Amino acid sequence: xxxxxxxxxxxxxxxxxxxxxxxxxxxxxxxxxxxxxxxxxxxxxxxxxxxxxxxxxxxxxxxxxxxxxxxxxxxxxxxxxxxxxxxxxxxxxxxxxxxxxxxxxxxxxxxxxxxxxxxxxxxxxxxxxxxxxxxxxxxxxxxxxxxxxxxxxxxxxxxxxxxxxxxxxxxxxxxxxxxxxxxxxxxxxxxxxxxxxxxxxxxxxxxxxxxxx
Numbered sequence: 001x002x003x004x005x006x007x008x009x010x011x012x013x014x015x016x017x018x019x020x021x022x023x024x025x026x027x028x029x030x031x032x033x034x035x036x037x038x039x040x041x042x043x044x045x046x047x048x049x050x051x052x053x054x055x056x057x058x059x060x061x062x063x064x065x066x067x068x069x070x071x072x073x074x075x076x077x078x079x080x081x082x083x084x085x086x087x088x089x090x091x092x093x094x095x096x097x098x099x100x101x102x103x104x105x106x107x108x109x110x111x112x113x114x115x116x117x118x119x120x121x122x123x124x125x126x127x128x129x130x131x132x133x134x135x136x137x138x139x140x141x142x143x144x145x146x147x148x149x150x151x152x153x154x155x156x157x158x159x160x161x162x163x164x165x166x167x168x169x170x171x172x173x174x175x176x177x178x179x180x181x182x183x184x185x186x187x188x189x190x191x192x193x194x195x196x197x198x199x200x201x202x203x204x205x206x207x208x209x210x211x212x213x
Contacts, residue, residue: 038085038088038091039107040082040083040085040103040104040107040108041054041080041081041082041083041107041108041110041111042063042064042080042081042082042083043080044064044066044067044069044070044079044080044081045070045071045073045075045077045078045079046078047075047076047078048074048075048076048077048078049076050076050077050078051078051116051117051118051144052078052079052080052111052112052118053073053077053078053079053080053118053119053120054080054081054082054108054117054118054119054120054129054132055069055079055080055081055082055120055121055122055125056082056104056119056120056121056122056125056126056128056129056132057081057082057083057084057124057125057128058121058122058123058124058125059123059124061083061084061086061087062083062084062087063081063082063083063084064081064083065081065122066079066081066122080108080111082104082107082108082125082128084100085100085103097131100128101128101131101132101135102135104128104132105132105135105136105139108132108136109136109139109141114141115136115141115142115143115144116141116142116143116144117133117136117141117142117143117144118143118144118145118147119132119133119143119145119146119147120145120146120147120148120149121146121147121148121149121151122149122150122151123149123150123151124151125149125151126148126149126150126151127151127152129146129147129148130146130148130151133146
């Protein structure tokens with residue numbers, strides 16, 4: 001309707017950045033164009049005094065999938081999503097993972113210049129979050145948490161060459177965040193079909209973030 005009535009291509013991110021009719025009206029009135037130059041970070045929730053959490057897009061590239069997480073975390077937790085370039089009309093995708101991570105980290109630091117940083121990624125987003133954490137630390141900043149949801153594990157082996165089991169990873173994670181290994185929340189971290197992921201994970205992630213705070 002907006003496209004037909006105002007001849008403006010409204011990017012999907014605008015719905016999240018301008019959630020009210022009045023805010024959208026202001027956006028539409030900016031030089032008569034609601035489109036903007038690509039920026040990797042989408043503000044899902046800007047209010048709150050807690051350390052922001054940056055959520056990396058899964059394979060589909062959309063950062064807006066974290067909308068339910070932002071809503072569940074409450075008004076005191078700022079939540080930002082990282083969205084791929086190439087989703088909106090006229091955008092050219094990144095040409096390499098290195099280019100993508102450089103862009104994402106630069107965008108994150110434009111929002112939060114210094115650490116510690118809190119990163120989260122679902123599915124392929126977990127791989128991106130880990131790569132971003134490495135790059136952030138390479139630039140001399142600190143990362144306090146990297147939360148991975150349904151992210152495929154690489155070929156990690158112990159010093160004696162044995163492939164760790166799922167239980168080994170759960171034990172290590174429990175030790176890292178101070179949870180008992182049998183905690184129900186840990187079982188929610190098991191890999192599962194993507195269609196069953198986001199809604200069951202929201203409360204678990206919210207609980208984890210509250211513990212880290």
